[in-house]
Amino acid sequence: MKINPQTSDLTLDDRLCVALYTASRAMTARYRPILAELSLTYPQYLVMVALWESAPITIGEVGDRLSLESSTLSPLVKRLESMNLLKRRRNPEDERSVTLELTKHGDAMRVRAESVPHQISTAIGLSESKQRELVAQLRKLANELEISYND
Amino acid sequence: MKINPQTSDLTLDDRLCVALYTASRAMTARYRPILAELSLTYPQYLVMVALWESAPITIGEVGDRLSLESSTLSPLVKRLESMNLLKRRRNPEDERSVTLELTKHGDAMRVRAESVPHQISTAIGLSESKQRELVAQLRKLANELEISYND
DNA sequence: AATATTTGAAGTGCATGCGATTTAATCGCC
């Protein structure tokens, strides 16, 4: 008899961590050809979405939204700037933080990117409500993981 | 009135892709300190689990299980070999494929790793059935994404 | 049998991700 039937006899395929890991990469892979039209990577696209929603916005705020560190965002944002999609500007109020603003080109791309969510939504093949439910579960999960991590 | 109320007015936070992306990285982050005890990264741990389940196993089979390419696995496996956890051997039946076998050290680590699933399970804070349900949904999602990708 | 095609790993180049450290600016406290 197994000592811990809940967890120790899980197959690789049965593990939530693997399902998450695989699904997340499958999602990124599904975005890849679509975003290639815009010459954006997946994380770059997410940063642009944050800007389209809330520009001007600081790097720190983008990091809070996407749970990414400055060590990831700083070089990524520089690449977006070199593509002329956004402009970095030191905040005059607080010279430590960097505010991101859309350039004309970056703002124009919003229109070209409008069809992206629909294309993905079609690929996902889930009803609106199922999708919302899954989002809620995943956010709850991420929350639990962060809480237990900070003990 | 919005043309496409299903998708175009989703906030960053409402998007399934972001929820997946964030939850997956939260999971990896939660594993990190636990796996540090074994001096393993998260993908390295998954490869070791595959070996503990099914050694001897080829790199290609590991790739199928985890949906990883040889360009990711080859160097990763070499690192595990340099840690003396496994041994790479060209398959005599088919010299193209590489079979992975556990070393004594790699096999011994299985015991030390036994408590990992339970530690994570506790952190996740989901009932067995909820967890299984989520796994099923995520696998279905990954499947849909792959299918629509290959059209 | 000779050749073309396919297949499994490995090599290459690039963009993440993140822990750890560094730098500069701001804050808190006296």
Added chain:
DNA sequence: GGCGATTAAATCGCATGCACTTCAAATATT
């Protein structure tokens, strides 16, 4: 006002992750 602690970015090092290419071995085709 001065000074140590804190904070926002940036930098560094390392390990993914993947498209693309290469190489060698096996398979299919003529």
